[in-house]
Amino acid sequence: MTGYKPRDIAPAVQHALEEMPAVVLTGMRQAGKSTLLCEDPRLKRRRYVTLDDFAQLQAAKSDPESFLKSDEPLTIDEAQRCPELLIAVKREIDRDRRPGRFLLSGSANFALLKNVSESLAGRAVYLTLSPFSRRELAGDGRKPPALKTFFESGLWPKEGQDVPISSRDVFEGGMPPVALARRRDAALWFRGYEQTYLERDVRDLSQVADLLAFRQLMRLAALRCGNLLSPSELARDAKLKAATAARYLGLMEASFVLRRLGPFLSNRSSRLIKSPKLYMSDSGLACHLAGMTSADSLAEDPLRGALFETYVCQNLEAILAAHWPQARLAFWNVQGRHEVDFVVEAGRECLAIEVKSASRWGDRDLSGLRAFLAATGHCRAAILAHNGPSAARLGERLWAVPLGMLLG
Numbered sequence: 001m002t003g004y005k006p007r008d009i010a011p012a013v014q015h016a017l018e019e020m021p022a023v024v025l026t027g028m029r030q031a032g033k034s035t036l037l038c039e040d041p042r043l044k045r046r047r048y049v050t051l052d053d054f055a056q057l058q059a060a061k062s063d064p065e066s067f068l069k070s071d072e073p074l075t076i077d078e079a080q081r082c083p084e085l086l087i088a089v090k091r092e093i094d095r096d097r098r099p100g101r102f103l104l105s106g107s108a109n110f111a112l113l114k115n116v117s118e119s120l121a122g123r124a125v126y127l128t129l130s131p132f133s134r135r136e137l138a139g140d141g142r143k144p145p146a147l148k149t150f151f152e153s154g155l156w157p158k159e160g161q162d163v164p165i166s167s168r169d170v171f172e173g174g175m176p177p178v179a180l181a182r183r184r185d186a187a188l189w190f191r192g193y194e195q196t197y198l199e200r201d202v203r204d205l206s207q208v209a210d211l212l213a214f215r216q217l218m219r220l221a222a223l224r225c226g227n228l229l230s231p232s233e234l235a236r237d238a239k240l241k242a243a244t245a246a247r248y249l250g251l252m253e254a255s256f257v258l259r260r261l262g263p264f265l266s267n268r269s270s271r272l273i274k275s276p277k278l279y280m281s282d283s284g285l286a287c288h289l290a291g292m293t294s295a296d297s298l299a300e301d302p303l304r305g306a307l308f309e310t311y312v313c314q315n316l317e318a319i320l321a322a323h324w325p326q327a328r329l330a331f332w333n334v335q336g337r338h339e340v341d342f343v344v345e346a347g348r349e350c351l352a353i354e355v356k357s358a359s360r361w362g363d364r365d366l367s368g369l370r371a372f373l374a375a376t377g378h379c380r381a382a383i384l385a386h387n388g389p390s391a392a393r394l395g396e397r398l399w400a401v402p403l404g405m406l407l408g
Contacts, residue, residue, distance in 0.1 A: 004039040005180070007032065008141045008322035009129055014042040016125045017073070017100035021093045024120070025105040027129035028256045028281055029197060032176045033105045036129065037075050046103065050077035057081055064088035068102075079104040086119040093123045107201060107255075128256065130318035131174030131282045134165075134407045145319045146408045147344070151351060151380060156391050162402040164359065164387045167304075170311045171295040173284020174318075190288035194218075197257065206251050213240055217248050221258055222280050222289035226306035226341075228333075229260060229278040256281050261313065264330040264343040264350070267375045273333035283311040308357035309341055312385065315407045316342060316353075338371035340382075352382040353406070359388040361400070373397055 013036075016023045027033055034050070037043055047070055051057045060067045060082040068074065068088055079085065089102055104124075135141060146157050171186065172178050175193070178186045198211055208214050217238040224234070235245030252258045260276035280286035286307055292298050298307060313329070320327050327346040333339040342353040352372045356365055361384060369382035384400045391401045 004035065005132070005136060005139070006040065006141050007036050007129065008133065008136055008318065009127060010036060010040045010042055012322055012325070013103070013127055016127065017103060019099055020123070020125045021097045021099055022089060022102040022104060022120055022124035023100075024124050024126045025103065025129060026126065026256070028131060028175075029107045029201060030175055030177065030193060031129050031131050031256075033107075033129050034077055035176070037077060037103070037105055043075065043103070046073045046075045048075045048077065051081040051085075051106075052078045060085045065091075068092050073100050073103070075103040075105070078106045080106040083119075090119045090123065093120070097123075128321055130314060130321060131284075132176060132179045133174060133315045133318035134169070134404070135315075135319070137174070137179055138408075140408060143408075145323050146405055147316075147319060147351070148324050151344070151346060151349075154381075156399075156401060156405060157408065162389050162391075163404045164389070165308065165311065165357075165403045165407075166295070167298045168295040170283045170307050171287050171292060171298050173282040173287070173311070174314060175282055175284055178284055186284065187288060187293050190285060193285070194288065197255075201255055202251065208248070208251075213238055213244075214248055217245060218252060218257070219289045219291075221249070221252065221278060222286045223303070225279050225286050225290075225303070226309045227278060228273060228275045230275070257285070259313075259317070261342075262330050264332045264340075264345065266345070266350075266378075269334050269375060271335040271337070273335055273339075277331050279310050279313045282314060283307055286310050305355075305357050308387075309355050312353075312355050312403065312407065313342070316344070319407070320344070332368075332372055334371070334375075338368045340368045340372050343372075349378050349380050350376065352376070352379055354382075354384050355403070356384060356386040359386060361386050361388075366394070366398070369398060 013023060025033055038048060049056050051060060061084055064085045065088050150156055178189055198215060202208050220234055220237050231246050231249060232242050235242045238245060253260060259279050259281055261279060262276050263274055265272055287298060290303055298304055316329055320329060327344050330343045330345060331341060332343050340352045341355045344351045352369055354369050365384055373379055373382050381397045381399055385403045385406045386400060387403050389402060391405060393399055
C-alpha cells in the first residue's frame with residue numbers, strides 16, 4: 001500500500017481554520033478528501049466523524065445540536081448527507097465564533113454547495129481539493145511553484161523540473177487510486193467510478209429522468225475538452241432539450257466532474273470570445289469518457305492535444321488553489337484570429353500560456369502569444385509550454401518553457 005502523500009492544499013486548510021469558525025473542503029468524489037482529513041498531521045488530531053456511518057448519520061439527523069457538542073475541534077465528513085446539521089452548525093457559530101471549530105467535507109455535489117451557501121454565508125471559507133497534481137505525485141509540495149516564482153522574480157528553475165509529460169501521465173490523470181499505482185487496470189477503475197458517480201451522486205441527489213442521456217451528455221462533453229462550450233449543440237447531439245442539457249451540465253460542474261473556464265476580457269477587442277471553454281476536471285476521467293482504453297491509444301489519437309491541455313488545466317488549477325488563491329485562470333480568444341490556451345490573472349497583471357503537446361514547435365505556434373502581448377500591456381510574459389527538455393528566452397516577454405517545468 002502506498003503511504004500517505006502530502007497534499008499541497010493542506011497548509012491552506014490549516015490557515016483557514018486559524019481564521020474562520022468553519023472551513024468547507026469540497027472536490028471530486030475519490031479525490032482524496034477523507035484521506036487528507038484523517039492522515040495529514042495538521043488535521044488528524046481533530047475529532048473526526050463521517051456521515052457515511054449509518055449510526056452517526058442517524059444521530060446527526062435526530063439531534064443535530066447534541067451531535068455537534070464537543071470540547072475539541074470537529075471534522076464532519078460527508079456533511080452534505082444531513083442538511084439539518086448545517087443549520088445547527090450555523091447556530092453554533094453564531095453562539096461561539098472561535099476559529100477552527102468545524103471542518104466540513106463531502107463528496108462533491110450541488111447539495112453540499114447549496115446548503116452550505118444558504119446556511120454558512122459569511123461564516124465559512126470554501127476550498128477545493130483537486131485530483132493529485134504533478135507536483136504532489138513527485139513530492140515537490142514544499143517547493144514554491146515554478147510558475148509563481150517566475151511571476152514574482154522573472155526566473156525559471158535551472159534544473160530538476162523538466163521531465164516531459166507522457167501519454168501515460170495524461171491517461172492516468174490524478175485520481176489517487178490510479179495515479180498512485182494502486183490500480184493496474186486504470187480503465188476498469190474509471191468504469192467503476194463512472195457507475196458510482198451516476199448511481200450515487202446523480203441519482204440520489206438530483207432528479208435525472210434518464211441516466212443514459214446524462215451519461216451520453218457527459219461523454220460528449222469529454223470529447224469537447226478544450227473547446228468553447230455550446231450547450232445547445234451538446235443538447236442536440238445528446239437528443240435532450242436545451243434546458244435539460246443545461247441543468248445536467250450544471251450538475252456536472254457543481255460536482256466538479258467538469259469545469260467551465262472563463263474568458264480573459266481585460267482588453268478592448270470587440271471580437272473577443274465571451275463563451276466559456278469546457279474541461280473535464282481530471283484528464284484520466286476525460287480519457288475514459290472519450291473512449292481511450294490505454295496510454296498507447298492516446299498517443300496517436302486526434303484528441304491528444306486537447307487531453308494534454310486538460311492535464312495542464314487541472315494542474316494549473318491545483319497550483320492556484322493551494323499556492324496562489326488570489327490568481328484566476330482564464331483563456332483568450334479573438335474570434336477567427338488569435339487564441340491563447342490559458343491566462344493567469346493576478347491583480348492587474350497576468351501571464352499567457354500556450355500549450356504544445358509535442359517537443360518541437362515553430363514560429364506559427366507563437367502567433368497567439370505575440371498577439372496577446374501586443375494587445376495586453378500589463379502581461380508580464382507569454383509562455384509557449386512545450387514537451388521538450390529546456391527553457392529558452394525568445395524575445396521581450398516571450399519564453400519557451402518545458403511543460404514539466406511550468407507545472408513543477
